Every structure is written in structure tokens, then in C-alpha cells.
Amino acid sequence: MKHLISLLMENEAGALSRVAGLFSARGYNIESLTVAPTEDPTLSRMTIVTSGSEEVIEQIIKQLNKLVDVVKVLDLNDGRFIERELMLVKVKATGVFRDEMQRMCEIFRGRIIDVADNSYIIELTGSGSKLDAFLDAIDKTAILETVRTGASGIGRGERILKL
Amino acid sequence: MELSGAEIITRCLQEEKIKFVFGYPGGAVLDIYDAIFKQDYFKHILVRHEQAAVHAADAYSRSTGLVGVALVTSGPGATNAITGIATAYMDSIPMVVISGQVSTPGIGMDAFQEVDMVGITRPCVKHNFLVKDVNELASTIKKAFYIAASGRPGPVVIDIPKDITQFKAKFSYPKTVAMRSYNPVLKGHSGQIKKAIKLLLEAKRPMIYTGGGVVLGDASALLVKLVKKLGYPVTNTLMGLGGYPATDEQFLGMLGMHGTLEANMAMQQSDVILAVGARFDDRVVGNPAHFLNQPRTIIHIDVDPSSISKRVKVDVPIVGDVKNVLTDMLALLDESDKTPSESALKAWWQLINGWRKEKCLEFDRSSDIIKPQDVIEKLWQVTKGEAFVTSDVGQHQMWAAQYYKFDKPRRWINSGGLGTMGVGLPYAMGVQLAHPEAQVACITGEGSIQMNIQELSTCNQFHLPIKVILLNNRYLGMVRQWQQFFYENRYSESYMDSLPDFVKLAESYGHVGMKIENPADIEGALKEAFALKDRFVFMNFITDQKENVFPMVPNGKGLSELILAERITVEDL
Known part of the structure; x- marks a missing residue:
């Protein structure tokens, strides 16, 4: 099933490559990825569109949370969005x-x-x-x-x- | 007063109370080496290849629990360090690796000895940094040590351009670190822990399965208390050995691909599993579908949430530091008026003791060729089970894990996750430096030892009285075993020809060399070697070429489908 995952991360050089690298290294699907700084310039917000079984999505969320630069992760599909x-x-x-x-x-x-x-x-x-x-x-x-x-x-x- | 970046680095290491830095100099780190020359707080250990520097720092950490430190130059120095970093990452070893980088204006210009270290290490580090401002150097180093040692530990790389080591800045080392993006959960959820205790006390066929997390989390003493209190059987993974005393009667041995019959059968037939700091990896549970055929309840304690329900779905996840969680569990058990069902437990132990009677680790003791198992067993006897044992990767590693009974944590030092051949000797260096008075044995094969044989020179320079136990069967033994079982005896490139005369080789580096060919000489030779307390001894044991590691769960098979000895499966019993 398709999932939209939102995350906030430190707006630092190489942060995007950590997320992109995680998806390719672990073989997760990535349909699209958008990223831009937020109103707080030290933070970037990213929306990742991915798909997979519930177990895979759970692992994706955990692995994203594990990245040291990632501040918060939210699976938008857990509610209305x-x-x-x-x-x-x-x-x-x-x-x-x-x-x-x-x-x-x-x-x-x-x-x-x-x-x-x-x-x-x-x-x-x-x-x-x-x-x-x-x-x-x-x-x-x-x-x-x-x-x-x-x-x-x-x-x-x-x-x-x-x- | 302002300090240069290089001086800031050495001062930070001093603040972290670092005693040893393992490294190799080069152009990009010349300023750092100059600063090292001018200080006498920590000792620098000059290796002969950067890979060995990282392995030695890794083993220093494994055997002490402290953060290991390695220092390499840019380009080839950095790439040579990669295998060491990946090895530590797979086994969650806290380590800080400082790599030199070309000066900031040269970055991206394909400068001499330039490599994108941050990019190249990204998939095999817990985190990494490129320092672009000398004013951020000290706080970055502080963060690196904090990240490496906290939560699920791991290696952290700090890439430092040469000009940053030359620029000056005011030095002050931060006392604490606060990172909004990194806050590991250390305290287990009390509701989940209550649930776990209830399930454990109601279990009829319980199994406690523990991994490297117990060793890394310094939770062995708590684990022993818990196991003793419950009276349940316990097994360790390869990384978890020593986490529970191997000579204790409740210990069923290692589980997994080369685990004992009793550990694997008990794991498969259990109704409640308590997994502590272990990750149900492919070498442990074999085929996950087969493992899950048996209905059971799994409780899993781990500091890393992503280790939970990764390969095997877990019923009661408990995220937290194993030490904290086990403390909470023991407190709850003390309060509880319930006790495990005695009759169920008795029946369970009867079943387990039946498997034990098969004596799955028995080997031919009447052979006139040296059996590798015999060497390990005698090593265990001669060292009274007190040695620090490092190993390389292959058959000898499995025999070491099966036949050396580790009663204490941090004594068994091996590459479990990545399976890196060549770690044994540099691991022994790191361990011996950390424990100068201890007996340190490096169990190795003639394939593995040659992957970092140049370190014989380092051992001479720093007078490291390591004892190398080479189980020399002239084959890449584990490759040959798989070729025999699964590739119809086609021994493709697994024979080791043109070996050096190891005795002469050891002697040429200033060490003592011994060659042992007769089983009757094993014990005497070991005693003789360990009596040479201040000498490095290289023991070349000529062993049986046909010996295989048993029991074995073939790849893709289930835990109860193990092969016990040559072509005998459990079904045949």
C-alpha cells in the first residue's frame, strides 16, 4: 500500500543523502521525495512517497528514526491528511x-x-x-x-x- | 589561548581519557601527528596497515567497554579503514575513527589522496561528520564520542581537512551534549515489562536467548540473576558468548547454524522466548518461516527499536537498555507471588536433557592426526578458561565458539556480523594492550592469518605476548565444507598452497615459532607457550584436513533440521 511519510531533519549538508542512501541500501521503494527548509531554517521537511507491506512500512519508519539527523517522523497514513x-x-x-x-x-x-x-x-x-x-x-x-x-x-x- | 586544530584533537582525546590511539600517519594528518609527538597523555600504536588499526581499536573497545580510537590519513588510508569500520558497525562496537582529508579548498577537486570519506562510510557508520570550521572541531568530537557510546553503540567517523588541523581556535571541551534529533530510549515501558513477566511465569517450555547486547550493555550479572531465579534454560548467540557462564548447568551452549542440538531444539520447541539484546538473524533462526511454524510467544528486549520485528514478528517488544530492563524485571519478579510451574519445568528439562545425551559436540579422540576441537579444548584447560580469545573467521571460529567455554563477558572477541577474515591478530593486539597481564590467544586459520600477517611486526615493536593458535588444515575450511556438502566435492580455489614456513616467519619477526603435528604434543606445547609470559608465540598446529564443523543447520533450513555428524540428520536419530 502507498504511504506518505513526513519527516523533519537537521538542515545539514548530506542529510538528504542519508535518507536516499537508506532507501537504496535496504531495498525500499521510493516513488517520490520532496525536501525544502521549513520556516525554521535549521530544519528541513521531507515528504517521502513509498509503498510496501505494513511490516516494511514499520521498518522504514524505525530506520528513518534511527538516522541521527532525523528529528521527527510521521506516517501520514495513520490519520487524515x-x-x-x-x-x-x-x-x-x-x-x-x-x-x-x-x-x-x-x-x-x-x-x-x-x-x-x-x-x-x-x-x-x-x-x-x-x-x-x-x-x-x-x-x-x-x-x-x-x-x-x-x-x-x-x-x-x-x-x-x-x- | 588559541590552539591549532591538531592540538584541539589531542586535547579532546585527553578529555575523553583515551589511553591508546591506533593509527598510521600520512600527508593529511601530519599536523595531528606533530601534535601527538608533543603530548604524552595517550600512546599511539603504529600498525602496519590501516585496517589493523581499526580492528585493534575495535577489540580494545570489545574487551573493555570503552570507546576505541583509530586515526588514518586521507584517500587510501581512509579506504583501508573501511573494512574495519564495517566490521565494528555490524557488531555495534563504539568507536571513533578520525580520518584526514585534503584541505577544504581542495575538496571535490580530485586532489592527491582525496576520497569522499563521509560518502563512502555513510552506509557502515552510526554517524559521520566532515568538520569545515575549526571552531566546531571540539564540539563535533564530543558529539562523536557521545553518539558512538550511547543507545545502540557503533562507529562514528570524523573527517578532518588538513587546513582545519592548522587553523587556530579557542579550546573548550563541552561538558555535555544535547541533540534534539538524537535521544535513545533507555528505560523500558513498565506496562510491557509487566506483560513480559506474566508470560514468562506462565510459560511451559520457556527459553532465554541472549546476544551481544547483554555483553555490550554490561548486563551479564543481571542476566545470571534472572536465569537463576527462574530456573529456565538459556542459550547465547555467537556474539553473546560469555554473557552467561558457559560452564553453568542451565546453559545449553550456542544456538544457530553451528549451535548445539539442545539449544536449537529447545529454541524451536519453546512456547515462550525471552530474547535479550539479540536480533534473530539468519545464522541464528535459520529459515524464519520454519521457525515460525511453531506457535509461541516472543518477548524481545533491545535498545534499537529497528531490531525488533525485523526478521521475526515479536509479541511483546520492550525498547530500552538491557541493564535497565533486566533490573526492572528482577524487581517485579521479587514482588510477584507467582512462580513458574514446577511440573512443566521438570518435563521441559527432561526433554532438554534427552537432547543433551546425544553429546553433539563429541569428536574422535583416538585420531593420530590433530583434531582442531582437541586443540581448543586443551587451550581452554591450559588457560583455565581465563584467557581472552580472539578469532578469525571460518571453521576455527566455530570450533573456538563451541569448545572454549567462556564464563565471563568480553573474553570472546570475534567478527560475528560481517565475518571479516583477518581480524584475529589485530584484535589480539587491541586486547593485549588493554589487558597487559592477561593471557591472550588468537585462534586462526592459515587463510585468515595471512590477511593481516604484517601485524607480526607491530606485535614485535610493542612487545605484545600474544599466543597465536593456528589450526592449519591447508584449506579454506568453511568454504571447503560447503563445497563438500552443497557443491558435490568441487573444491574450487579452497586449497591453500605455497604456505610460508610459519615458524621461520615468526622467528624473522623476532617471535617464537612452534610446529605441532602430534595430538600427544598439544597440551605440552600449549603449556610451554603460555609459560613464555613475555613472548609472542606462533603455534602452527597441523590439523585434520577433512574435519567439518557440526552440528550444522544448512542454509535455508530450520533449526530442528540440523545435521549432527557426517550425513546424520535429526530425523535419523
């Missing part, structure tokens, strides 16, 4: 595509952020599956380029990951 990912898609905007892409963009509540003679750039935010759904819905031949940030996650309501 919001998942968001940003995608930029450059699509063909010639002939029938010019109107079609605008319409699809509206349906998925995206935004066209760049208009060129032959293409648009569409910005779309949502869960990973929503972004997948958009790519499935539009004509494959219209896709020129895509770039995705990987998922960020945050617990709903009272669930707060902070020091």
Missing part, C-alpha cells in the same frame, strides 16, 4: 487542441500560465492520482513535456508535525 503535488504540462495548442486543452484545463481546475503560438503550459495541483487522471484524459499526442514536483503531505486538523 492532505496530499498535494504540482505538475507543469506543456501541451500542443494548434488546431483542435487550442480549444480542447483550455477546456480540459478548466475541468481539472488548472491554469494556463504560458501561451505560445503552438503550445500552452498548464499548471495543475492536486493529489498524484488527480494529476495522473488529467494526463489520462487528454490526448497523448498533445503532451510535449511534463514535470512533477512529487507529493507534499500535511496532516488535517490537530495533527501537527512540529518541534
Whole structure:
């Protein structure tokens, strides 16, 4: 099952490689990983999207906690949470595509952020599956380029990951 | 007053009360060596290869419980240290390794003798640091010692660029360390401990299984109290030997791939297991699916939460320092009015004693070729079971574990997790330096000893009266055994040809050499060697080439599927 794991770690050189190295050394799946400093510049926050049996996820959490630079780890799937990912898609905007892409963009509540003679750039935010759904819905031949940030996650309501 | 980075390093080591630094100089650490020259607080032990420096520091730690320190230069000095670091990491040995690095402007420029030490050691250290500011040097060293020794111990690397050792800073060594990201849990959960005691007291076929954690956590005395109070059988892993006295009647011997019949059968057939500082690894439980066929309840005490339920699902996890948890358990047992069921325990011991009667460690005592088991047994007798024994890796290691009965912790020094050939001699160096008056034996094979044979020179320089017990069968014995059992006798590259004359070799390094070929001479030779109290003696025992290690649980098999002697399985009994 897919899990989103959030963690806070010391914002130090090499910290990211410790997490990435752990996943490759122990053979854990890693679908996406996003990282950036928090409002406290000494801390980085990371969201890791991974998958595995409950036993594997339990081991992943324990192994992450064991890293000396890691301050806190939270399995977002233990409660209710919001998942968001940003995608930029450059699509063909010639002939029938010019109107079609605008319409699809509206349906998925995206935004066209760049208009060129032959293409648009569409910005779309949502869960990973929503972004997948958009790519499935539009004509494959219209896709020129895509770039995705990987998922960020945050617990709903009272669930707060902070020091 | 301001000190140079190099002087700060030696002062920090002094603050940590370090007595020995094992190392090898080179370009990037010249300033550190100059600072060492000018101090007389700790002694530097010059090895002949950096791998040996790390192994010796590791064994110093294993035999004393203190943090071992090794010092190597950048590039090849650092890479030579890797095997030693990985060996210590697998066995959770507290150690600080200081490596030189090229000066900060040179980092990343493919400078002479540059290697990314922090990157290369990341998977085999508890933590590592690259010091980029001389003002952070002392606090980094303090953190390194704290991390190495606390929680589940392990090696920590500090990579120090040459210019940092030359820059100056005010020196003050922090008294304490506080890290928001690192706070090991040391006190066990009282609810879980209560649950564990209840289960233990209700057990019908209980088994206490303990590992290296008891030795590292200095919890042997508490373990003995607990085992004696309950009257239950106890087994040790390879790393746990000495954690419980081997000559005690409640001790069933080592368990696992080359464990005794009684320990493996009792483990398999138990209904409640108390695991203390052990990790159910592949050499211990064999095939985990087979192990779990038997329904039972497992209680697991470990300071590292990630060791719990890793290979085998555990019912009652207790995270904490074994010493604290065992203390709490004993207090609860004292309060409890319940006692174990006498009739159930009697029946359980009867079953166990039945397995014991098979005498699974018996060997041919009438042979006119030296049997390796015979050498170890006589070594145990001659040293009265009091020696520190280091070993290398292979058949001789298993025989040492089976036939030398360790009654005290920190006496059995071997590479259990990584299985590193070549550790024996440098391990003996570290142990002998820590315990100058003690008898130190290095049990080895002709394959292993040649992996760090250059250290005969170090032993001469520092007058280390180690006794090397070479069980020379002219084969990489364990490889040959597996080839015989599982590869239809195709002995691919396992024969050792062109061996040196070990007696002459030892003599050329200024040591005493002995060659022993007759079983009748074993005891006399050992007595003669150990009587030479201030000499290093290299004993070359010419042993039976065909001898195999039994019992054996073949790879992928279950604990009760062990082979007892040549092709006899438990089912045949």
C-alpha cells in the first residue's frame, strides 16, 4: 500500500543523502521525495512517497528514526491528511487542441500560465492520482513535456508535525 | 589561548581519557601527528596497515567497554579503514575513527589522496561528520564520542581537512551534549515489562536467548540473576558468548547454524522466548518461516527499536537498555507471588536433557592426526578458561565458539556480523594492550592469518605476548565444507598452497615459532607457550584436513533440521 511519510531533519549538508542512501541500501521503494527548509531554517521537511507491506512500512519508519539527523517522523497514513503535488504540462495548442486543452484545463481546475503560438503550459495541483487522471484524459499526442514536483503531505486538523 | 586544530584533537582525546590511539600517519594528518609527538597523555600504536588499526581499536573497545580510537590519513588510508569500520558497525562496537582529508579548498577537486570519506562510510557508520570550521572541531568530537557510546553503540567517523588541523581556535571541551534529533530510549515501558513477566511465569517450555547486547550493555550479572531465579534454560548467540557462564548447568551452549542440538531444539520447541539484546538473524533462526511454524510467544528486549520485528514478528517488544530492563524485571519478579510451574519445568528439562545425551559436540579422540576441537579444548584447560580469545573467521571460529567455554563477558572477541577474515591478530593486539597481564590467544586459520600477517611486526615493536593458535588444515575450511556438502566435492580455489614456513616467519619477526603435528604434543606445547609470559608465540598446529564443523543447520533450513555428524540428520536419530 502507498504511504506518505513526513519527516523533519537537521538542515545539514548530506542529510538528504542519508535518507536516499537508506532507501537504496535496504531495498525500499521510493516513488517520490520532496525536501525544502521549513520556516525554521535549521530544519528541513521531507515528504517521502513509498509503498510496501505494513511490516516494511514499520521498518522504514524505525530506520528513518534511527538516522541521527532525523528529528521527527510521521506516517501520514495513520490519520487524515492532505496530499498535494504540482505538475507543469506543456501541451500542443494548434488546431483542435487550442480549444480542447483550455477546456480540459478548466475541468481539472488548472491554469494556463504560458501561451505560445503552438503550445500552452498548464499548471495543475492536486493529489498524484488527480494529476495522473488529467494526463489520462487528454490526448497523448498533445503532451510535449511534463514535470512533477512529487507529493507534499500535511496532516488535517490537530495533527501537527512540529518541534 | 588559541590552539591549532591538531592540538584541539589531542586535547579532546585527553578529555575523553583515551589511553591508546591506533593509527598510521600520512600527508593529511601530519599536523595531528606533530601534535601527538608533543603530548604524552595517550600512546599511539603504529600498525602496519590501516585496517589493523581499526580492528585493534575495535577489540580494545570489545574487551573493555570503552570507546576505541583509530586515526588514518586521507584517500587510501581512509579506504583501508573501511573494512574495519564495517566490521565494528555490524557488531555495534563504539568507536571513533578520525580520518584526514585534503584541505577544504581542495575538496571535490580530485586532489592527491582525496576520497569522499563521509560518502563512502555513510552506509557502515552510526554517524559521520566532515568538520569545515575549526571552531566546531571540539564540539563535533564530543558529539562523536557521545553518539558512538550511547543507545545502540557503533562507529562514528570524523573527517578532518588538513587546513582545519592548522587553523587556530579557542579550546573548550563541552561538558555535555544535547541533540534534539538524537535521544535513545533507555528505560523500558513498565506496562510491557509487566506483560513480559506474566508470560514468562506462565510459560511451559520457556527459553532465554541472549546476544551481544547483554555483553555490550554490561548486563551479564543481571542476566545470571534472572536465569537463576527462574530456573529456565538459556542459550547465547555467537556474539553473546560469555554473557552467561558457559560452564553453568542451565546453559545449553550456542544456538544457530553451528549451535548445539539442545539449544536449537529447545529454541524451536519453546512456547515462550525471552530474547535479550539479540536480533534473530539468519545464522541464528535459520529459515524464519520454519521457525515460525511453531506457535509461541516472543518477548524481545533491545535498545534499537529497528531490531525488533525485523526478521521475526515479536509479541511483546520492550525498547530500552538491557541493564535497565533486566533490573526492572528482577524487581517485579521479587514482588510477584507467582512462580513458574514446577511440573512443566521438570518435563521441559527432561526433554532438554534427552537432547543433551546425544553429546553433539563429541569428536574422535583416538585420531593420530590433530583434531582442531582437541586443540581448543586443551587451550581452554591450559588457560583455565581465563584467557581472552580472539578469532578469525571460518571453521576455527566455530570450533573456538563451541569448545572454549567462556564464563565471563568480553573474553570472546570475534567478527560475528560481517565475518571479516583477518581480524584475529589485530584484535589480539587491541586486547593485549588493554589487558597487559592477561593471557591472550588468537585462534586462526592459515587463510585468515595471512590477511593481516604484517601485524607480526607491530606485535614485535610493542612487545605484545600474544599466543597465536593456528589450526592449519591447508584449506579454506568453511568454504571447503560447503563445497563438500552443497557443491558435490568441487573444491574450487579452497586449497591453500605455497604456505610460508610459519615458524621461520615468526622467528624473522623476532617471535617464537612452534610446529605441532602430534595430538600427544598439544597440551605440552600449549603449556610451554603460555609459560613464555613475555613472548609472542606462533603455534602452527597441523590439523585434520577433512574435519567439518557440526552440528550444522544448512542454509535455508530450520533449526530442528540440523545435521549432527557426517550425513546424520535429526530425523535419523
